[in-house]
Amino acid sequence: MYDLVAIGNPVYDEIITPFTQSKGRVLSGCSTNACLAAKRLGLKRVGLIGCIGADFEGQFRRAMEGYGVDLVHIKVSDNTGGFKLIYDSKGNRTLDVLGVADKILPEDIPAECLNSKTVLIAPILQEVSLDFLKVLREKSDAKIFLDPQGMLREMGSNGRIQATCTRERAAAITQLVDVIKPNEHEARTLTGVESPYTAARLLTEWGAKISIVTLAEKGSIVGTGRNFLRIPPYKTSAIDPTGAGDTYIGSFITKFLEDASLFDCGVFASAAASIKVEHTGPDFPINLPETSRRVTDMLK
DSSP states (O other), rough: SSSSSEEEEOOOEEOOOOBBBOSSSEEEHHHHHHHHHHHHHHOOOOEEEEEEEEEHHHHHHHHHHTTOOOOEEEEEEEEEEEEEEEEEESSSSEEEEEEEOOOOOOOGGGGGGGGOOOEEESSSSSSOOOOHHHHHHHHHSEEEEETTHHHEEEEEETEEEEEOOOOOHHHHHTOOOOOOOBBBBHHHHHSSSSSSHHHHHHHHHHHSEEEEEEOOGOEEEEEEESOOOEEEOOOOOOOOTTTTTHHHHHHHHHHHHTTTTTHHHHHHHHHHHHHHSSSSSSOOOHHHHHHHHHHHHHTO
């Protein structure tokens, strides 16, 4: 049985921040980063389902084998997904599309994955549909986590990404998952409200058992509808925020599978994400001793 299966296309991105710049395109993606974090923090069986172009397929397979992540089902598409991400000095970013890989279909999920302990739906750009979520909910008893970023993104005529979602679609999505984790901007897009606390509460009212809203350097909010906990950040210097939320949810799932409290899951995830923002690319050096050390510092 898999501890975690992440469903979403891997990407190869170009990243430019005020502090660093990638050398060409580097491996990233919510499903990828979440798997890497979970594996490095101790989950035994971690798998990934997604699509990638032939141009990066071999490189991707070799990388994931080296990281110890099972490629449960990988389809080769015409293009490899990816973005050119440019961050300004205030942390705002633009995303220009470099490529779009194929969609992931319900039949791409092997039967053994339906019995996983957890499934993370982590699309990048509309490769997972609402109907896909419905089929997964009907067939699987796994705890379903959702990072909704890729279900909100649309590509404009200029190739630049914008986020949009109606309340009706947001409610339909939320009813099909156990845990949903948007960032602050995505929570606003989903719910139409400014307050992250109100947004988190609405997401549980619409059906999620647990909602998490990440707030970048301000930490995160975790709750079940009745009570919401403010999770502090681990204060550090962010070199590249790309993948911080992906790392957060992979680390949260790792702690969640230990039957830890929501507060402990959130603090653990926050500590792990702080390591990711100090580095660019997939070789971020997350490990259990350093993450635990940062948790201890956060709770002093």
